Amino acid sequence: THTHTHTQHTHTHFMRKANVLVSVLLDVFLGLLFISWLYREQRLARLASALMPAADRVSKELQELLQWLMGAPAGLKMNRALDQVLGRFFLYHIHLWISYLRLLAPFLEVILWYGGLSAALGLTFALSLLSDMLALLTFHIYCFYVYGARLYCMKLYGLCSLWRLFRGRKWNVLRQRVDSCCYDLDQLFIGTLLFTILLFLLPTTALYYLVFTMLRLMVVALQGMLHLSVDLINSFPVFALGLRVFTPYRLAEGVKFRVLSDEPGTALHLLMEMNALGFGSVVQTYRTPTYSCYPPDSWGALLRKLFVGELVFPWKRKTTKTD
Amino acid sequence: MGPDIAPGPDVPWRKVLWERQPFPDNYVDERFLEELRRNEGIRQYRYWAVVKEAVLVGQQLSCVAIFITFWLYMEQGLLSPEVLLWTSLIVGVLGYGLHNALRPQLGTDREPRTHLADLQSAAIFLSFTFGFSPVLKTLTESVSTDTVYAMSALMLLAHLVSFPYAHPSPTGSLSLNAALFASVCLASRLPGALHTFAMLSCALLMFALWPCLLQSIRDHAIGPSAWLCVAVCLGGVGGLGSRWLGGAVLLALALVSVILLCPLLLVKLQRHKDNIQGPWDEAEIHEDLCKVPY
Numbered sequence: 001t002h003t004h005t006h007t008q009h010t011h012t013h014f015m016r017k018a019n020v021l022v023s024v025l026l027d028v029f030l031g032l033l034f035i036s037w038l039y040r041e042q043r044l045a046r047l048a049s050a051l052m053p054a055a056d057r058v059s060k061e062l063q064e065l066l067q068w069l070m071g072a073p074a075g076l077k078m079n080r081a082l083d084q085v086l087g088r089f090f091l092y093h094i095h096l097w098i099s100y101l102r103l104l105a106p107f108l109e110v111i112l113w114y115g116g117l118s119a120a121l122g123l124t125f126a127l128s129l130l131s132d133m134l135a136l137l138t139f140h141i142y143c144f145y146v147y148g149a150r151l152y153c154m155k156l157y158g159l160c161s162l163w164r165l166f167r168g169r170k171w172n173v174l175r176q177r178v179d180s181c182c183y184d185l186d187q188l189f190i191g192t193l194l195f196t197i198l199l200f201l202l203p204t205t206a207l208y209y210l211v212f213t214m215l216r217l218m219v220v221a222l223q224g225m226l227h228l229s230v231d232l233i234n235s236f237p238v239f240a241l242g243l244r245v246f247t248p249y250r251l252a253e254g255v256k257f258r259v260l261s262d263e264p265g266t267a268l269h270l271l272m273e274m275n276a277l278g279f280g281s282v283v284q285t286y287r288t289p290t291y292s293c294y295p296p297d298s299w300g301a302l303l304r305k306l307f308v309g310e311l312v313f314p315w316k317r318k319t320t321k322t323d
Numbered sequence: 324m325g326p327d328i329a330p331g332p333d334v335p336w337r338k339v340l341w342e343r344q345p346f347p348d349n350y351v352d353e354r355f356l357e358e359l360r361r362n363e364g365i366r367q368y369r370y371w372a373v374v375k376e377a378v379l380v381g382q383q384l385s386c387v388a389i390f391i392t393f394w395l396y397m398e399q400g401l402l403s404p405e406v407l408l409w410t411s412l413i414v415g416v417l418g419y420g421l422h423n424a425l426r427p428q429l430g431t432d433r434e435p436r437t438h439l440a441d442l443q444s445a446a447i448f449l450s451f452t453f454g455f456s457p458v459l460k461t462l463t464e465s466v467s468t469d470t471v472y473a474m475s476a477l478m479l480l481a482h483l484v485s486f487p488y489a490h491p492s493p494t495g496s497l498s499l500n501a502a503l504f505a506s507v508c509l510a511s512r513l514p515g516a517l518h519t520f521a522m523l524s525c526a527l528l529m530f531a532l533w534p535c536l537l538q539s540i541r542d543h544a545i546g547p548s549a550w551l552c553v554a555v556c557l558g559g560v561g562g563l564g565s566r567w568l569g570g571a572v573l574l575a576l577a578l579v580s581v582i583l584l585c586p587l588l589l590v591k592l593q594r595h596k597d598n599i600q601g602p603w604d605e606a607e608i609h610e611d612l613c614k615v616p617y
Contacts, residue, residue, distance in 0.1 A: 077465040077466060078465060079461065079462070079464070079465060080461065080464060080465070081458075081461050165496070165500075166496070166497065166500045166504075167496065167497055168495065168496030168497055182493065183496055185444065185494070185499075185531055186444045186447050186448065188494075188496060188499050188500060188503075188531075189448060189451075189499075189503065189527065189531065190447070190451055191500070192499070192500045192503040192504055192507075193451065193452075193455060193459075193503070193507065195500075195504070196459070196462065196503075196504055196507045196508075197455070197458060197459070197462065200462045200463060200466075201462075
C-alpha cells in the first residue's frame, strides 16, 4: 500500500503540474488573441472616448433617481425634512465624483493602452483588470451603499435597544440575556422621545438603504461574473481532458472483462478493457484548486445580513487555498 | 390492579409505592385529601373600602381625559401655548413644594443633594424637549390622521392597562412610555413647534410627576386623597364635556361602572370563589427586583 499511495501522489502531482502549465499557456494564447483583436482598427481609442460619456450617463441616472427619492417615491410616506437632507448629501457626493472623473479624463486613453498590453500575460489578467476598473468607476455607488447601510444598522440597533427600554428591560451583558431593569425618570423620558423619533424616521432610511443596496448588488453581480470566468479559465483541467480524448487508457476508472471464447475443454479467454473515466469525473477530479472566491455565506445568511444592515462583501477571498 | 386481598388490620397502609403492600395500587384510606385547603387566601371585602381604592383607577382615566381636553383646546386654537406653559410651570412648582412638605424629614443632609438633582432633571427635560420640538413637529406629517389617532388611542389604552395602581410612585416603564409616545403622536399634529413643546411639558407633568404627588398624598392622608381623586374625575368629565359632549357621556358611564359597579360585582361574586390548594402545587418564587427602596 505504501508504493500504491506513492504512485498515486506522483500521478496527482504530475497531472496537476501538467494542468497548470497547459492552463497558463492557453491563457497567454487567449490573451494574445484578445490583444490582436483590441489593438487594430482604433478600437481602443473608441473605447476610451466612449467611457467618459458612459460614466456621465450613470451619474445622471443616479441624480434622477435621487430626485425621485426626494419627492414622493411610489406614494410612500417619507419624512420630508430627512428626505431632503439625505438627498442633498448624496447629490453633492455625485457632484464630487463627476469632478474627479473629469480630472481623470485626459489620461484615460493612455491608461487603457498600457492596461490592454497586460493581456499579453494572459486573458485572466485583462479580466481582473476590467473588474478592478469597474470597481473604481462605480466607487460612488459603493460609498452610498456603505453610508446607507451604516445609517440603517445604527438606527435598527438604537431601535432595538430603546424598544427594550420601552418595555422596562435591559440587555444584560454579563449573562447575555434580556433582564428587567428599573430606569430613572429622565432616562425613560429621553428614551421614549428618541424611540419615537427613530421609529418615524425608519421608513425613509430603509428606503434609501434598499435602493443603494440594489445598486451595489448589481455591480457586485457584474464583478462576480468576471471573477467566475477568471476562476474557470484558471481551474479548468485542459490537459486532463486532452488526455482523456486522445489517450483514454491513461486515465482509467477500472477494468472490464469481455469473454472471448468460452468453449468447454479450452481455457477461458477474456479480453481486458480499460473503463475510461467519464468527462464529468475527469473535470471534477483534476480541477486545479484556485483561490476560490465563492461567496462565504449561504443565501439565508446573506439575506439576514442584508436585513439587519451589516455590510456585505460577497466576493471576499478566503485566505487559505482550498483543496 | 393488584390482587384483591382484604386489608388486614395489623398492616397499616402507607402512602408509598416503592414497597409491595397487600393493597391495590390505587387504594386510598380515610385520610384522603386531608391536606386539601379551600379558598385559603380569601379576603372579606367591604364595599366602600373597595370603592375608595377604585377611585384611583377612575382618577387615572380622568387624567387621560383632561390631557385630551387640553389637546382639543390647543388644536382648535382656543388655548395659546404660552398660557399652557406658564400654567404648567406654576402648577409644577406648587406640586413640588407640596411634595417636599409632605415627605417625612429623613435628615437635612439628604435635602440639598436631592434638590440639585431635581433641578438638573428638570433642566434636562426642558432643554431636550425644546431642542427636539421642531423635529417632533414634522414627525407624523406624512402619516394619515386616522393612523395617528388610532396609535394614540392604543397607546393610551396600554398606559391605562399597565399603570401600577397599587403603588404609583416608581412609575412603571411601559405605562409612562406608552403615555409619552401617545402624547408625542398627538403633539405632532398641532400647528407650531411651541405648541408641541407646551403639550409635551403638560404630558410630562400629568403622566410622570402627578403620580409621585398622588403617592405621597396617599401615604400621609388617606381621606383627602380619595376626595382629590373624585375632584379630578369631575374635572375630567366637565372639561371633556365643554368640547365634546359625547365623549363626556362615555367618560361618565365608564367612571360609574369602574368606581361603583365593578366593586359591587367583586363583593357579590366572592361567594362563588372556589380555589383549592394542596401540597401538590408547584413551588412559587416571589422575586421582585423593582421594589428596591430608595
